[in-house]
Amino acid sequence: MSTGWSGxxxxxxxxxxxxxxxxxxxxxxKRRRSSLVAWVIxxxxxxxxxxxxxxxxxxxLRPKPTTLAYTNVLADPKFGGSLLYSFTIGIIxxxxxxxxxxxxxxxxxxxVPRLRPVVEFVTLVPFIIxxxxxxxxxxxxxxxxxxxxxxxxxxxDALLVAAYVVLSFPYMYRxxxxxxxxxxxxxxxxxxxxxxxxxxxxxxxxxLPNLRTALLSGAFLTLAIVIGEYTIASFLARNDQFxxxxxxxxxxxxxxxxAVSLISFGLTWLAMIVIALIGRGTRDRIQITGAR
Amino acid sequence: xxxxxxxxxQKHFGLTVAVENFNLVAGRGEFVSFLGPSGCGKTTTLxxxxxxxxxxxxxxxxxxxDITYRxxxxxxxxxVFQSYALFPNMSVGxxxxxxxRVRKRPADQxxxxxxxxxxxxxxxxxxxxxPYQLSGGQQQRVALARALxxxxxxxxxxxxxxxxxxxxxxxxxxxxRAIQRQLGITTVYVTHDQEEALSLSDRVVVMSEGRIEQIGxxxxxxxxxxxxxxxxxxxxxxVLPALVVDPGAGRLSVGGQQIRISRPVSARxxxxxxxxxxxxxxxxxxxxxxxxxxxxxVVDVSFLGSIVRxxxxxAEGVNVTLDVFNEPTLILPKLEEAITISFPAEGPxxxxxxxxxxxxxxxxxx
Amino acid sequence: xxxxxxxxxxxxxxSWVGVVPxxxxxxxxxxxxLGFLVIGSFQDREGNLTLQNFSDLTTGTIPIAFMNSxxxxxxxxxxxxxxxxxxAWAVIMGGLPGWIRSAVMTFSGVASNFAGVPLALAFVFTIxxxxxxxxxxxxxxxxxxxxxxxxxxxxxxxxxxxxLYFQFPLMLLIIAPALDGLxxxxxxxxxxxxxxxxxxxxxxxxxxxxxxxxxxxxxxxGNSLGAQATAFQLTGGTIELATIAIGRQIRGDVLRNPxxxxxxxxxxxxxxxxxxxxxxLLQRRSERWxxx
Numbered sequence: 001m002s003t004g005w006s007g008x009x010x011x012x013x014x015x016x017x018x019x020x021x022x023x024x025x026x027x028x029x030k031r032r033r034s035s036l037v038a039w040v041i042x043x044x045x046x047x048x049x050x051x052x053x054x055x056x057x058x059x060x061l062r063p064k065p066t067t068l069a070y071t072n073v074l075a076d077p078k079f080g081g082s083l084l085y086s087f088t089i090g091i092i093x094x095x096x097x098x099x100x101x102x103x104x105x106x107x108x109x110x111x112v113p114r115l116r117p118v119v120e121f122v123t124l125v126p127f128i129i130x131x132x133x134x135x136x137x138x139x140x141x142x143x144x145x146x147x148x149x150x151x152x153x154x155x156x157d158a159l160l161v162a163a164y165v166v167l168s169f170p171y172m173y174r175x176x177x178x179x180x181x182x183x184x185x186x187x188x189x190x191x192x193x194x195x196x197x198x199x200x201x202x203x204x205x206x207x208l209p210n211l212r213t214a215l216l217s218g219a220f221l222t223l224a225i226v227i228g229e230y231t232i233a234s235f236l237a238r239n240d241q242f243x244x245x246x247x248x249x250x251x252x253x254x255x256x257x258x259a260v261s262l263i264s265f266g267l268t269w270l271a272m273i274v275i276a277l278i279g280r281g282t283r284d285r286i287q288i289t290g291a292r
Numbered sequence: 293x294x295x296x297x298x299x300x301x302q303k304h305f306g307l308t309v310a311v312e313n314f315n316l317v318a319g320r321g322e323f324v325s326f327l328g329p330s331g332c333g334k335t336t337t338l339x340x341x342x343x344x345x346x347x348x349x350x351x352x353x354x355x356x357x358d359i360t361y362r363x364x365x366x367x368x369x370x371x372v373f374q375s376y377a378l379f380p381n382m383s384v385g386x387x388x389x390x391x392x393r394v395r396k397r398p399a400d401q402x403x404x405x406x407x408x409x410x411x412x413x414x415x416x417x418x419x420x421x422x423p424y425q426l427s428g429g430q431q432q433r434v435a436l437a438r439a440l441x442x443x444x445x446x447x448x449x450x451x452x453x454x455x456x457x458x459x460x461x462x463x464x465x466x467x468x469r470a471i472q473r474q475l476g477i478t479t480v481y482v483t484h485d486q487e488e489a490l491s492l493s494d495r496v497v498v499m500s501e502g503r504i505e506q507i508g509x510x511x512x513x514x515x516x517x518x519x520x521x522x523x524x525x526x527x528x529x530x531v532l533p534a535l536v537v538d539p540g541a542g543r544l545s546v547g548g549q550q551i552r553i554s555r556p557v558s559a560r561x562x563x564x565x566x567x568x569x570x571x572x573x574x575x576x577x578x579x580x581x582x583x584x585x586x587x588x589x590v591v592d593v594s595f596l597g598s599i600v601r602x603x604x605x606x607a608e609g610v611n612v613t614l615d616v617f618n619e620p621t622l623i624l625p626k627l628e629e630a631i632t633i634s635f636p637a638e639g640p641x642x643x644x645x646x647x648x649x650x651x652x653x654x655x656x657x658x
Numbered sequence: 659x660x661x662x663x664x665x666x667x668x669x670x671x672x673s674w675v676g677v678v679p680x681x682x683x684x685x686x687x688x689x690x691x692l693g694f695l696v697i698g699s700f701q702d703r704e705g706n707l708t709l710q711n712f713s714d715l716t717t718g719t720i721p722i723a724f725m726n727s728x729x730x731x732x733x734x735x736x737x738x739x740x741x742x743x744x745x746a747w748a749v750i751m752g753g754l755p756g757w758i759r760s761a762v763m764t765f766s767g768v769a770s771n772f773a774g775v776p777l778a779l780a781f782v783f784t785i786x787x788x789x790x791x792x793x794x795x796x797x798x799x800x801x802x803x804x805x806x807x808x809x810x811x812x813x814x815x816x817x818x819x820x821x822l823y824f825q826f827p828l829m830l831l832i833i834a835p836a837l838d839g840l841x842x843x844x845x846x847x848x849x850x851x852x853x854x855x856x857x858x859x860x861x862x863x864x865x866x867x868x869x870x871x872x873x874x875x876x877x878x879x880g881n882s883l884g885a886q887a888t889a890f891q892l893t894g895g896t897i898e899l900a901t902i903a904i905g906r907q908i909r910g911d912v913l914r915n916p917x918x919x920x921x922x923x924x925x926x927x928x929x930x931x932x933x934x935x936x937x938x939l940l941q942r943r944s945e946r947w948x949x950x
Contacts, residue, residue: 038752042762045745045826049769052780052823055790059783100680107676115677122684128930129692130884132901133923136908137691140698162687230774230887235908247775247891258783261776265768272768344846364849371850377843380947381865390861391851424946435847442852 053265060258069255079260082245083227089157089241090226093164094219097172100165102215105176106207109185123173126166135232138163156236163232168222175221179214183207216278224271228264294353295320295478296341296446301350303336310336312502314350318495321476323469325489328499329525334482337499338448341480342371354445370439374451376431378423384410384434385419391442409437412471429460436468440475447472447479453488465492486526490514498522520643523568530569530612531643536561542637547607551584554637567640571601574614576625579634587632588612590625600624604631692927699920711921718913719898720922727900728929730814731882734821739875741822742829749830750837763834766827773824778891781820785811812893820888825878832877836870836944866947873940880933883926900926 060069073079101123108116126134138159142149149155185207192202208215230243238244246264250257294317301314311333318324326334339345341352343364352360359367370391378387386393388409389402397405410416413433423431432452439447449468453461469492472479483489489496490510498505498513498521506513506522517523524531534544534551539561542553546567559565578585588606599615602625606612614633616622625631702708715721749759785791785803789811795801803809810816840863848858886901895902900922906912907919 034751035753038748038754041744041748041752042754042758045741045748045762048826049765049823051791052777052784055784056780058790059788100683103676104680112674112677119677119680122680122688125688128880128934129688129927130886130901130930132884132886132904132908133695133927134688134691136904136919136923137695138687139908141690141694162683165683166687224771228771228774228776230891231905234887235905243775243887246779250775250779250891257779261779261783264776265772265780268768268772272764272771275767276764342846342850344849364846365852365854367850368852369850371847373843373847375841375843377841377847379844379847379862379866381862390848390853394848394851394853394857394861438847438851 053262056258056262056265060255060262063255069259073256073259073263076256078240078245082240082242085238085240086227086242087223089161089164090223092161093168093226094222096161097165097168097222098176098215098219101169101172101176102211103203105173105180106185106203109177109180110189120173123169126170131163131167131229131231132235134163134166135235139235150236156238160233160236160238160241163236164222164226164229167225167229167232168218171221171225172218175214175218176211179211180207182214183210213278217275220271220275220278224268224275227267227271294318295322295355296480297351297353298337298341299351299353301337301340301352302348303333303340303345304348309502311340311347314504316497316504316507318478318480320478323472323479323481323492323494325481325483325493325496326499327483327486327489327496327526328505329484331501332499333502334484334497334499335450338450338480338482341446342369342448343367368442368444369446369448370442370444371448372432372435372439372450372452374454376423376428376435376455378431378435378438380423382422383419384415384421384423384426387423387434388437388441390438395442405441406437409441412440412474413437413467427460428456429464432456432464433467436471440471440477445478447477449479449481451482451484454483454485461488468492490526496526498526500525517568517641520566520568523641523643528571528613530567530571530574532567532569532610532612532640534565534567536563536565546586547588547610549586549606551586551640552637553640553642555642557642566643568643569612569635569640571613571615573639574612574633574635576602576614576616576631576633578632579636583634583636584639585632585634586612587630590627590629590631593624593627604633695920695923698917699924701917703915703917708917711915711917712925714915714918715921715925720903720918723898723900723903723922724925726814726898727883727926730817730821730899731879733818734825734882735875735878737818738822738825738829738878739871742826742874743833743871745826746830746833746837750834751840763831766830769827770824770831773885774887775891777823778820778888781811781816781823782892785809785816785819812896814897817889817892817897817899820892821882821885825882828881829874829878832874833867833870836867839944840866866944869940869944869947873937873944876933876940877937880930880937883933884930 061067063069104119108119139150141147142155142159143151149159188206188210189202192206197206227242229241230247233241234244234247239248242264246257246260249260296316296318298314298316301311302309303311314333314337316324326337328334336345340347343359343362347360350360351358354367354369379390382390385403385406389406392402392405406419407416410419413436415430415433415437418426418430418434423434426434432455436452452468453464456464465488468481481489481492490513493510495507496510496513497507500521505525506518508516513522513526517526523529532546534546536557536559537543537545537550539557539559542556544551544553544557544565544567553567557565586606588604590602591605591611592603594601594603595618598618600618600622601613601615603611603613612633699711700707700709702710715724745762748754749762781789783789787804787810792803795803801807811819844862844866845858848862853861884901886899886905889897889899890902890905895906904919904922904926907916907922911919913919
């Protein structure tokens, strides 16, 4: 994905020259004109993207003393509590999602390739079903006999995890499946079998280590999605969820929400950087679209 | 009469020199190949003729006009790419007619010309097809028709056959040559395949590391290589270490066996040099009077179809490969069998260890 | 000897076990909830089969909600598509240094995922009543967004501006591979055949990209259609959108007809499914082109 560093950033013109020189191509004049347009577009784009972030930062620093919003937030036990809750839910989601997707993708590839289109379709359904509709259905089914999950805290948490696992399917399945595709599972498995390894050993010692990259990027994507999610959690009355906490904070406080929004953006950045670092050198980048 | 003329053309990419002092004069209707290993600068030179690269120094003249800095879309030079580069969104007919369409020619004229060219490449029935519906060979023929449709002054082909199967490669090679003769279009053909270059061209430009090694007809380049690189790159070659016995008489010792070559040697008595010997120069048996006769034993016999290639050890670590035409009555020698071989005194060429070439002196006038 | 056929016969049965957890989970968390909504949408209050719910979709504020959703989605898909394409062009083909490209791509990964509550808040801090830009314009030029321009972020236009923040980078991320797929030889072949830069774009590059651009815009349309959290946080539900109307239905049966709520959900799913299908078809077409 990345073409890497190709010139020192000596300001636009310097960069342009150093970029143009070694590049084989037609007419330098034409290219220079087009890169001028490109710079204008880029600067406008960067402006649009950074403005809300700068505004949020400025807003969060308005109270006196300037760090008040941040110290208030950090002193609020609900802040740490909601982060911890969302993180825990995220980890559980990842574990459940992986323990369902990994064997399935493996088995589909190795033993029942006929089912592949079916599994693929099911994992893509969450793309078609908006979160609000998924939670609508879940609440209607699991708030009445015989499955009254919504009556208890634990039951609601379980429903939340289940919904998030469904949301994670498209990313997780694609991550694992491309991972499996890149290592030629069949040959690896057959080689391990011919050396006398059993199934458990094959999965734990042969397949998993080779899927490290794919699994980690799938996991961090899931984490990034779960932590910011609002719709499902709010309808399931999971007020400890980070997104719901932020929303409630936004209704009751003035400057603290700005601080928390910025922190949340930073967390998303962190997850993406980790994904980028893990994914370095892999060709398939996994598409990410989070909770809207 | 010069038609395409490259004078002192150089191309540097940063510190690396891709092409160094390239001089070539090609006549109207001539078929010239650039032959060399990958990275020798042949494609870069072709791209400078097409206008995709700007020379660092030097000039390119086309029919007397300086086109060195002319944008590629104003050059009137047709190019065929290794990867076909057909426009995937256009039918075969639209691809072929593209050059005329951007020149705003009337539609009926375009239609007629497209028909003509598709007939030329035997694809008239594929007019409405899309590139992805064609085989590689068919795609490359469409690309050829497209490059010819707007009646360019020069046709450039950049390894046009290297993405194709061996069989199609040979058929298409003949077709390209036939079409080129029929149209009489000046053609520059880039390839790393010596068989292609030798069989197609009027003249071959052998290149290595950005420099021209030799320019000559296929016959000259093959039989009278001027540098060690040309001798070893073009054709199969035996390279034999030889000890100089009598420089004036051309007497040498190869693997302890005396031979004589037709020209005097400049090296001193007792020094060693390398001899180049083509497999087809060597035959089994003592040969006619005056031949060099060498004895050895059979190391390997490989059957290549029309010829049989036999490797003979004449001393420790010194092998001579020779080719024998295949025929039903041929009796193949057995491994380790003692054998006598011979070659004429004109056969071996002395290779300089470091070839020094003055490229200016090699510019062939047509 | 007799044990052998038995073992052979048992293997395929065993191979199904691997996918059973996946399908069980998919049925419980996805199949049952969706099935409930589908069936419910065809039932009246007494549980009799009816199509009344679907014809009732044209009553009350429901058509307004759907029209608003579709309008916001079309506007943000078009604008996001155009702007995202321009930025993608600038970064990939505009002759900018390579590190800018990787920085923009990584940032787009974050921005396309920076949605929901924090995003809505960030824009409130930017162009809301007390936002940075609002304040700046008023203090510097005496210009009031609300009074002089009639603009408020708590409106359809506001929602559109906010949605663009994730639409625009999503377009960039999805269209970038298509731009990468434009082979240098096509440009060179076009130039060689005498085409100007404009003719190359008009006859070659744009037609090749068209399916991808159109397909991605349709994906953006669906992406915006399913969004709920951002709009809800921003307007508190004062602007009628399909997802917000459905959300109200989850909180309580405001229509006094559960079947009608289910029908609304179905309506949304059908539009989403349609747009995803068209996207897939267009994507397949462009892949076929790019492969040849």
